[in-house]
Amino acid sequence: MKKLLLFSLVMGCAFISHAQTKSQNYPNKTQERLQEKNFYLFSAMENDRELMELLKVDEHLNLYWDKMTSSLKSTPNNGAKIIAPFLWSENDIQTVGKRLVDLSKKNVGFKNLIQKLRESNRYANFENTPDDEYLYKIWEQCAKGLDTVLEVYGAGKMPFYRNIDSVSFDAKSKRYLSALSILKTEAIEDAQETQLFFQPSLNLALNLLYANHKDEAVRYDPLDQKENAKAIEAIKATDFKAYPYASIVVLGGGPENYRDKLSIAGKINLQLAMKEYRAQKAPFIIVSGGHVHPYMTPYCEAIEMKQELMEEYRVPEENIIIEPYARHTTTNMRNATRLMVDYGIPLNQKSLVVTNPSHSAYTASETFKKRCRDELGYQPVDFHDRLSPTTLEFTGNRVSFHQNPYQPLDP
Numbered sequence: 001m002k003k004l005l006l007f008s009l010v011m012g013c014a015f016i017s018h019a020q021t022k023s024q025n026y027p028n029k030t031q032e033r034l035q036e037k038n039f040y041l042f043s044a045m046e047n048d049r050e051l052m053e054l055l056k057v058d059e060h061l062n063l064y065w066d067k068m069t070s071s072l073k074s075t076p077n078n079g080a081k082i083i084a085p086f087l088w089s090e091n092d093i094q095t096v097g098k099r100l101v102d103l104s105k106k107n108v109g110f111k112n113l114i115q116k117l118r119e120s121n122r123y124a125n126f127e128n129t130p131d132d133e134y135l136y137k138i139w140e141q142c143a144k145g146l147d148t149v150l151e152v153y154g155a156g157k158m159p160f161y162r163n164i165d166s167v168s169f170d171a172k173s174k175r176y177l178s179a180l181s182i183l184k185t186e187a188i189e190d191a192q193e194t195q196l197f198f199q200p201s202l203n204l205a206l207n208l209l210y211a212n213h214k215d216e217a218v219r220y221d222p223l224d225q226k227e228n229a230k231a232i233e234a235i236k237a238t239d240f241k242a243y244p245y246a247s248i249v250v251l252g253g254g255p256e257n258y259r260d261k262l263s264i265a266g267k268i269n270l271q272l273a274m275k276e277y278r279a280q281k282a283p284f285i286i287v288s289g290g291h292v293h294p295y296m297t298p299y300c301e302a303i304e305m306k307q308e309l310m311e312e313y314r315v316p317e318e319n320i321i322i323e324p325y326a327r328h329t330t331t332n333m334r335n336a337t338r339l340m341v342d343y344g345i346p347l348n349q350k351s352l353v354v355t356n357p358s359h360s361a362y363t364a365s366e367t368f369k370k371r372c373r374d375e376l377g378y379q380p381v382d383f384h385d386r387l388s389p390t391t392l393e394f395t396g397n398r399v400s401f402h403q404n405p406y407q408p409l410d411p
Helices: 002-022 029-038 040-046 049-057 059-073 079-086 090-104 108-120 131-153 174-190 199-211 229-236 264-278 301-312 329-343 357-363 366-375
Strands: 248-251 285-288 320-323 351-354 381-388 391-396
Touching: 029 040, 029 199, 040 049, 040 108, 040 131, 049 059, 049 108, 059 079, 059 090, 059 174, 059 199, 079 131, 079 174, 079 199, 090 108, 090 131, 108 131, 131 199, 174 199, 229 329, 248 264, 248 329, 264 285, 264 301, 264 351, 285 301, 285 329, 301 320, 320 329, 329 351, 329 357, 329 366, 329 381, 329 391, 351 357, 357 366, 357 391
Parallel strands: 248 285, 248 351, 285 320
Antiparallel strands: 351 391, 381 391
16 A cells, blocks of 8 residues: 555656746645645745845855755755755854844844744744744744755654654655655756745755645635634624633544544543533633544544534534644643634633543643743733633733744644
Protein backbone atom coordinates (compact mmCIF):
# COMPACT_ATOMS: atom_id res chain seq x y z
CA MET A 1 0.00 0.00 0.00
CA LYS A 2 2.79 2.42 0.90
CA LYS A 3 4.53 1.62 -2.40
CA LEU A 4 1.34 2.44 -4.29
CA LEU A 5 0.98 5.68 -2.36
CA LEU A 6 4.57 6.61 -3.08
CA PHE A 7 4.18 5.85 -6.79
CA SER A 8 1.08 8.05 -6.88
CA LEU A 9 2.99 10.77 -5.01
CA VAL A 10 5.86 10.72 -7.52
CA MET A 11 3.57 10.83 -10.54
CA GLY A 12 1.41 13.51 -8.95
CA CYS A 13 4.44 15.65 -8.16
CA ALA A 14 5.65 15.40 -11.74
CA PHE A 15 2.26 16.42 -13.10
CA ILE A 16 1.88 19.30 -10.65
CA SER A 17 5.37 20.58 -11.44
CA HIS A 18 4.67 20.63 -15.18
CA ALA A 19 1.27 22.26 -14.76
CA GLN A 20 2.23 24.94 -12.26
CA THR A 21 5.39 26.08 -13.97
CA LYS A 22 3.36 26.72 -17.10
CA SER A 23 0.97 29.06 -15.31
CA GLN A 24 0.53 30.68 -11.91
CA ASN A 25 -3.08 31.55 -12.65
CA TYR A 26 -4.40 28.59 -10.66
CA PRO A 27 -2.68 28.62 -7.25
CA ASN A 28 -3.10 25.76 -4.82
CA LYS A 29 -5.69 27.02 -2.32
CA THR A 30 -4.59 24.57 0.38
CA GLN A 31 -1.02 25.84 0.21
CA GLU A 32 -2.20 29.45 0.22
CA ARG A 33 -4.19 28.82 3.39
CA LEU A 34 -1.36 26.88 5.03
CA GLN A 35 1.00 29.78 4.32
CA GLU A 36 -1.45 32.29 5.77
CA LYS A 37 -1.83 30.29 8.98
CA ASN A 38 1.80 29.29 9.47
CA PHE A 39 3.82 32.05 7.82
CA TYR A 40 1.69 35.18 7.73
CA LEU A 41 4.81 37.37 7.49
CA PHE A 42 5.54 36.01 4.02
CA SER A 43 1.95 36.46 2.87
CA ALA A 44 2.05 40.08 4.02
CA MET A 45 5.34 40.67 2.18
CA GLU A 46 4.01 39.11 -1.03
CA ASN A 47 0.98 41.38 -0.95
CA ASP A 48 3.13 44.53 -1.02
CA ARG A 49 4.56 44.98 -4.54
CA GLU A 50 6.88 47.86 -3.57
CA LEU A 51 8.30 45.88 -0.68
CA MET A 52 8.75 42.84 -2.91
CA GLU A 53 10.86 44.86 -5.33
CA LEU A 54 13.00 46.16 -2.49
CA LEU A 55 13.66 42.64 -1.21
CA LYS A 56 14.22 41.28 -4.70
CA VAL A 57 17.10 43.64 -5.54
CA ASP A 58 18.86 43.55 -2.17
CA GLU A 59 22.30 42.05 -2.73
CA HIS A 60 22.62 40.76 0.84
CA LEU A 61 19.37 38.82 0.67
CA ASN A 62 20.08 37.60 -2.85
CA LEU A 63 22.89 35.45 -1.50
CA TYR A 64 20.27 33.15 -0.03
CA TRP A 65 18.31 33.08 -3.27
CA ASP A 66 21.51 32.08 -5.11
CA LYS A 67 22.28 29.34 -2.57
CA MET A 68 18.86 27.73 -2.97
CA THR A 69 18.48 28.05 -6.72
CA SER A 70 21.98 26.69 -7.40
CA SER A 71 20.85 23.38 -5.88
CA LEU A 72 19.06 22.64 -9.17
CA LYS A 73 22.41 21.54 -10.54
CA SER A 74 22.86 18.78 -7.95
CA THR A 75 21.01 15.51 -7.38
CA PRO A 76 21.73 14.33 -3.81
CA ASN A 77 20.75 10.79 -2.87
CA ASN A 78 19.29 11.45 0.59
CA GLY A 79 16.63 13.73 2.02
CA ALA A 80 18.88 15.65 4.40
CA LYS A 81 21.15 16.71 1.52
CA ILE A 82 18.21 17.62 -0.73
CA ILE A 83 16.71 20.01 1.81
CA ALA A 84 20.05 21.38 3.11
CA PRO A 85 20.21 24.43 0.78
CA PHE A 86 16.71 25.46 1.89
CA LEU A 87 17.39 25.42 5.64
CA TRP A 88 18.16 28.47 7.78
CA SER A 89 21.10 28.16 10.15
CA GLU A 90 21.34 30.31 13.28
CA ASN A 91 23.87 32.49 11.47
CA ASP A 92 21.55 32.80 8.44
CA ILE A 93 18.65 33.79 10.67
CA GLN A 94 20.70 36.42 12.48
CA THR A 95 22.15 37.86 9.27
CA VAL A 96 18.79 38.09 7.49
CA GLY A 97 17.07 39.39 10.61
CA LYS A 98 19.58 42.20 11.01
CA ARG A 99 19.32 43.05 7.32
CA LEU A 100 15.53 43.26 7.48
CA VAL A 101 15.79 45.54 10.51
CA ASP A 102 18.29 47.77 8.68
CA LEU A 103 16.00 47.98 5.64
CA SER A 104 13.02 48.77 7.85
CA LYS A 105 14.72 51.92 9.10
CA LYS A 106 15.15 53.29 5.58
CA ASN A 107 11.93 52.31 3.82
CA VAL A 108 8.36 53.35 4.54
CA GLY A 109 7.15 50.05 3.08
CA PHE A 110 8.49 48.25 6.14
CA LYS A 111 6.67 50.65 8.43
CA ASN A 112 3.46 49.74 6.64
CA LEU A 113 4.33 46.05 6.89
CA ILE A 114 4.95 46.23 10.62
CA GLN A 115 1.69 48.09 11.13
CA LYS A 116 -0.15 45.43 9.14
CA LEU A 117 1.48 42.65 11.15
CA ARG A 118 0.52 44.30 14.44
CA GLU A 119 -3.07 44.84 13.32
CA SER A 120 -3.36 41.20 12.28
CA ASN A 121 -2.62 39.92 15.83
CA ARG A 122 -0.83 36.95 14.21
CA TYR A 123 2.22 37.72 16.36
CA ALA A 124 0.42 38.87 19.48
CA ASN A 125 3.00 37.41 21.84
CA PHE A 126 5.58 39.88 20.46
CA GLU A 127 3.18 42.83 20.60
CA ASN A 128 4.91 44.66 23.45
CA THR A 129 8.32 44.76 21.75
CA PRO A 130 9.67 47.76 19.76
CA ASP A 131 9.45 47.59 15.98
CA ASP A 132 13.04 46.40 15.41
CA GLU A 133 12.75 43.51 17.84
CA TYR A 134 9.20 42.76 16.70
CA LEU A 135 10.25 42.32 13.05
CA TYR A 136 13.34 40.30 14.00
CA LYS A 137 11.38 37.91 16.24
CA ILE A 138 8.74 37.31 13.57
CA TRP A 139 11.36 36.55 10.92
CA GLU A 140 13.21 34.25 13.36
CA GLN A 141 10.01 32.34 14.16
CA CYS A 142 9.11 31.92 10.48
CA ALA A 143 12.60 30.75 9.50
CA LYS A 144 12.72 28.19 12.30
CA GLY A 145 9.20 27.12 11.38
CA LEU A 146 10.34 26.49 7.80
CA ASP A 147 13.22 24.39 9.12
CA THR A 148 10.80 22.33 11.20
CA VAL A 149 8.63 21.48 8.20
CA LEU A 150 11.57 20.76 5.91
CA GLU A 151 13.36 18.50 8.38
CA VAL A 152 10.28 16.52 9.41
CA TYR A 153 8.56 16.10 6.04
CA GLY A 154 11.65 16.31 3.84
CA ALA A 155 14.33 14.40 5.73
CA GLY A 156 12.04 12.32 7.95
CA LYS A 157 13.20 13.76 11.27
CA MET A 158 10.97 12.75 14.17
CA PRO A 159 8.72 15.66 15.27
CA PHE A 160 8.07 16.51 18.91
CA TYR A 161 4.80 14.54 18.77
CA ARG A 162 6.06 11.65 16.67
CA ASN A 163 3.01 9.42 17.07
CA ILE A 164 0.62 11.86 15.39
CA ASP A 165 2.69 14.35 13.35
CA SER A 166 5.29 12.25 11.51
CA VAL A 167 6.00 12.11 7.76
CA SER A 168 3.36 10.10 5.87
CA PHE A 169 5.76 7.96 3.80
CA ASP A 170 9.07 6.15 4.12
CA ALA A 171 11.34 9.18 3.80
CA LYS A 172 14.37 7.02 3.01
CA SER A 173 12.81 5.12 0.11
CA LYS A 174 13.95 5.76 -3.46
CA ARG A 175 10.45 6.74 -4.51
CA TYR A 176 10.13 9.33 -1.78
CA LEU A 177 13.55 10.77 -2.59
CA SER A 178 12.48 10.97 -6.23
CA ALA A 179 9.32 12.80 -5.20
CA LEU A 180 11.35 15.11 -2.95
CA SER A 181 13.66 15.99 -5.85
CA ILE A 182 10.66 16.86 -8.01
CA LEU A 183 9.17 19.00 -5.25
CA LYS A 184 12.52 20.78 -4.82
CA THR A 185 12.68 21.60 -8.51
CA GLU A 186 9.09 22.78 -8.48
CA ALA A 187 9.77 25.00 -5.46
CA ILE A 188 12.60 26.77 -7.25
CA GLU A 189 10.83 27.12 -10.59
CA ASP A 190 7.67 28.50 -8.98
CA ALA A 191 9.78 31.09 -7.15
CA GLN A 192 11.21 32.56 -10.35
CA GLU A 193 8.37 35.03 -10.78
CA THR A 194 8.92 36.79 -7.46
CA GLN A 195 12.57 35.86 -6.78
CA LEU A 196 12.17 36.64 -3.09
CA PHE A 197 14.99 35.34 -0.92
CA PHE A 198 12.71 33.12 1.19
CA GLN A 199 10.46 31.85 -1.60
CA PRO A 200 12.16 28.56 -2.59
CA SER A 201 12.36 27.50 1.07
CA LEU A 202 8.74 28.48 1.68
CA ASN A 203 7.55 26.76 -1.51
CA LEU A 204 9.32 23.51 -0.64
CA ALA A 205 7.87 23.53 2.89
CA LEU A 206 4.34 24.04 1.56
CA ASN A 207 4.86 21.41 -1.15
CA LEU A 208 5.89 18.90 1.50
CA LEU A 209 2.90 19.59 3.75
CA TYR A 210 0.55 19.21 0.78
CA ALA A 211 2.22 16.07 -0.59
CA ASN A 212 2.14 14.43 2.85
CA HIS A 213 -1.60 15.14 3.25
CA LYS A 214 -0.77 17.42 6.18
CA ASP A 215 -3.56 19.89 5.50
CA GLU A 216 -5.28 19.48 8.87
CA ALA A 217 -4.75 23.15 9.74
CA VAL A 218 -7.02 24.30 6.91
CA ARG A 219 -9.08 21.21 6.04
CA TYR A 220 -12.40 22.75 7.09
CA ASP A 221 -11.74 26.36 6.08
CA PRO A 222 -13.50 28.69 5.81
CA LEU A 223 -15.34 27.63 8.96
CA ASP A 224 -17.41 30.79 9.08
CA GLN A 225 -18.92 29.97 5.69
CA LYS A 226 -19.32 26.24 6.27
CA GLU A 227 -19.69 24.32 9.52
CA ASN A 228 -20.11 27.35 11.79
CA ALA A 229 -22.19 29.59 9.53
CA LYS A 230 -25.49 28.93 11.32
CA ALA A 231 -23.97 29.46 14.76
CA ILE A 232 -22.44 32.77 13.72
CA GLU A 233 -25.85 34.04 12.64
CA ALA A 234 -27.33 32.90 15.95
CA ILE A 235 -24.59 34.66 17.91
CA LYS A 236 -25.60 37.98 16.36
CA ALA A 237 -29.06 37.66 17.88
CA THR A 238 -27.95 36.31 21.28
CA ASP A 239 -28.25 38.25 24.53
CA PHE A 240 -25.28 36.83 26.41
CA LYS A 241 -26.24 38.74 29.55
CA ALA A 242 -29.18 36.36 29.88
CA TYR A 243 -26.78 33.47 30.62
CA PRO A 244 -24.30 32.88 33.45
CA TYR A 245 -21.59 31.90 30.95
CA ALA A 246 -20.81 32.75 27.34
CA SER A 247 -20.05 29.24 26.09
CA ILE A 248 -19.36 25.64 27.04
CA VAL A 249 -16.13 24.22 25.60
CA VAL A 250 -16.03 20.43 25.31
CA LEU A 251 -12.59 18.85 25.03
CA GLY A 252 -12.09 15.99 22.60
CA GLY A 253 -10.70 12.54 23.19
CA GLY A 254 -9.77 10.61 20.08
CA PRO A 255 -10.22 6.84 19.80
CA GLU A 256 -7.25 4.48 19.64
CA ASN A 257 -8.55 2.48 16.66
CA TYR A 258 -9.72 3.20 13.12
CA ARG A 259 -13.18 1.77 13.71
CA ASP A 260 -14.69 4.16 16.26
CA LYS A 261 -15.58 7.73 15.37
CA LEU A 262 -15.66 8.78 19.02
CA SER A 263 -13.80 7.34 21.98
CA ILE A 264 -15.51 6.48 25.25
CA ALA A 265 -13.89 9.61 26.73
CA GLY A 266 -15.36 11.71 23.92
CA LYS A 267 -18.85 10.36 24.57
CA ILE A 268 -18.51 10.88 28.32
CA ASN A 269 -17.37 14.47 27.78
CA LEU A 270 -20.50 15.14 25.72
CA GLN A 271 -22.74 13.69 28.43
CA LEU A 272 -21.06 15.92 31.00
CA ALA A 273 -21.39 18.98 28.78
CA MET A 274 -25.07 18.31 28.20
CA LYS A 275 -25.73 18.63 31.93
CA GLU A 276 -24.44 22.19 31.81
CA TYR A 277 -26.27 22.96 28.57
CA ARG A 278 -29.60 21.61 29.88
CA ALA A 279 -29.16 23.86 32.91
CA GLN A 280 -28.94 26.79 30.45
CA LYS A 281 -25.51 27.74 31.68
CA ALA A 282 -24.55 29.06 28.22
CA PRO A 283 -26.15 29.48 24.79
CA PHE A 284 -23.43 27.76 22.74
CA ILE A 285 -21.40 24.57 22.88
CA ILE A 286 -17.89 24.64 21.35
CA VAL A 287 -16.62 21.15 20.53
CA SER A 288 -12.85 21.06 20.09
CA GLY A 289 -10.55 18.44 18.55
CA GLY A 290 -9.01 17.62 15.18
CA HIS A 291 -7.75 14.59 13.26
CA VAL A 292 -5.43 13.29 15.96
CA HIS A 293 -5.77 9.70 17.17
CA PRO A 294 -4.98 7.23 15.79
CA TYR A 295 -2.30 8.42 13.36
CA MET A 296 -3.84 9.89 10.18
CA THR A 297 -7.35 9.04 11.32
CA PRO A 298 -10.08 9.95 8.82
CA TYR A 299 -12.29 11.14 11.69
CA CYS A 300 -12.28 14.62 13.19
CA GLU A 301 -13.21 14.78 16.88
CA ALA A 302 -15.12 18.07 16.60
CA ILE A 303 -17.09 16.98 13.53
CA GLU A 304 -18.08 13.70 15.17
CA MET A 305 -19.00 15.40 18.47
CA LYS A 306 -21.21 17.86 16.60
CA GLN A 307 -22.99 15.00 14.85
CA GLU A 308 -23.46 13.21 18.17
CA LEU A 309 -24.92 16.34 19.79
CA MET A 310 -27.35 16.84 16.92
CA GLU A 311 -28.39 13.23 16.41
CA GLU A 312 -28.38 11.85 19.97
CA TYR A 313 -29.24 14.95 22.00
CA ARG A 314 -31.12 16.98 19.36
CA VAL A 315 -29.09 20.12 20.03
CA PRO A 316 -29.83 22.61 17.22
CA GLU A 317 -26.97 23.08 14.78
CA GLU A 318 -27.00 26.83 15.31
CA ASN A 319 -26.04 26.29 18.96
CA ILE A 320 -22.95 24.23 18.14
CA ILE A 321 -19.57 25.65 17.13
CA ILE A 322 -16.86 23.31 15.92
CA GLU A 323 -13.14 23.85 16.43
CA PRO A 324 -11.75 21.03 14.23
CA TYR A 325 -8.01 21.70 14.44
CA ALA A 326 -6.72 21.29 18.01
CA ARG A 327 -4.31 18.41 18.55
CA HIS A 328 -3.61 18.99 22.26
CA THR A 329 -5.31 20.43 25.34
CA THR A 330 -3.16 23.55 24.99
CA THR A 331 -4.58 24.25 21.55
CA ASN A 332 -8.11 23.23 22.54
CA MET A 333 -8.13 26.27 24.81
CA ARG A 334 -6.19 28.51 22.44
CA ASN A 335 -8.33 27.74 19.39
CA ALA A 336 -11.61 28.05 21.28
CA THR A 337 -10.50 31.52 22.38
CA ARG A 338 -9.71 32.48 18.78
CA LEU A 339 -13.20 31.46 17.66
CA MET A 340 -14.85 33.38 20.48
CA VAL A 341 -13.14 36.58 19.40
CA ASP A 342 -13.73 35.99 15.70
CA TYR A 343 -17.42 35.20 16.15
CA GLY A 344 -18.30 37.85 18.72
CA ILE A 345 -18.62 35.73 21.87
CA PRO A 346 -17.61 38.08 24.72
CA LEU A 347 -14.24 37.29 26.28
CA ASN A 348 -14.99 39.40 29.33
CA GLN A 349 -17.75 36.96 30.26
CA LYS A 350 -16.60 33.66 31.74
CA SER A 351 -17.02 30.43 29.80
CA LEU A 352 -16.94 26.80 30.95
CA VAL A 353 -14.64 23.98 29.89
CA VAL A 354 -15.98 20.47 30.42
CA THR A 355 -14.13 17.15 30.32
CA ASN A 356 -13.70 13.98 32.39
CA PRO A 357 -12.35 14.38 35.95
CA SER A 358 -8.74 13.35 35.32
CA HIS A 359 -8.46 15.54 32.21
CA SER A 360 -10.10 18.43 34.02
CA ALA A 361 -7.68 18.12 36.94
CA TYR A 362 -4.75 18.19 34.51
CA THR A 363 -6.17 21.21 32.66
CA ALA A 364 -6.23 23.23 35.89
CA SER A 365 -2.77 22.08 37.01
CA GLU A 366 0.58 23.85 37.15
CA THR A 367 1.85 21.14 34.81
CA PHE A 368 -0.57 22.35 32.15
CA LYS A 369 0.47 25.98 32.66
CA LYS A 370 4.10 24.98 32.23
CA ARG A 371 3.27 23.09 29.04
CA CYS A 372 1.54 26.19 27.68
CA ARG A 373 4.62 28.29 28.46
CA ASP A 374 6.95 25.72 26.90
CA GLU A 375 4.95 24.96 23.74
CA LEU A 376 3.01 28.17 23.09
CA GLY A 377 5.07 30.77 24.93
CA TYR A 378 2.06 32.17 26.83
CA GLN A 379 -1.14 31.26 28.69
CA PRO A 380 -4.07 31.03 26.24
CA VAL A 381 -6.65 31.26 29.04
CA ASP A 382 -7.04 32.12 32.71
CA PHE A 383 -8.88 29.59 34.86
CA HIS A 384 -11.17 30.70 37.66
CA ASP A 385 -13.44 28.68 39.95
CA ARG A 386 -14.07 24.96 39.70
CA LEU A 387 -17.80 24.16 39.63
CA SER A 388 -17.37 20.38 39.80
CA PRO A 389 -14.72 17.70 39.18
CA THR A 390 -15.55 18.01 35.46
CA THR A 391 -16.27 21.72 34.97
CA LEU A 392 -14.00 24.77 35.16
CA GLU A 393 -14.59 28.48 34.61
CA PHE A 394 -12.19 30.30 32.30
CA THR A 395 -11.67 33.45 30.27
CA GLY A 396 -9.63 33.52 27.08
CA ASN A 397 -6.65 35.75 26.33
CA ARG A 398 -6.22 37.56 23.00
CA VAL A 399 -2.57 36.54 22.85
CA SER A 400 -4.02 33.21 21.64
CA PHE A 401 -3.97 34.58 18.09
CA HIS A 402 -0.18 34.20 18.00
CA GLN A 403 0.88 31.79 15.24
CA ASN A 404 2.96 28.69 15.99
CA PRO A 405 4.62 27.25 12.84
CA TYR A 406 6.59 24.80 14.99
CA GLN A 407 3.36 22.77 14.99
CA PRO A 408 2.30 23.30 11.37
CA LEU A 409 -0.68 20.95 11.51
CA ASP A 410 -2.32 23.32 13.98
CA PRO A 411 -0.40 26.59 14.14
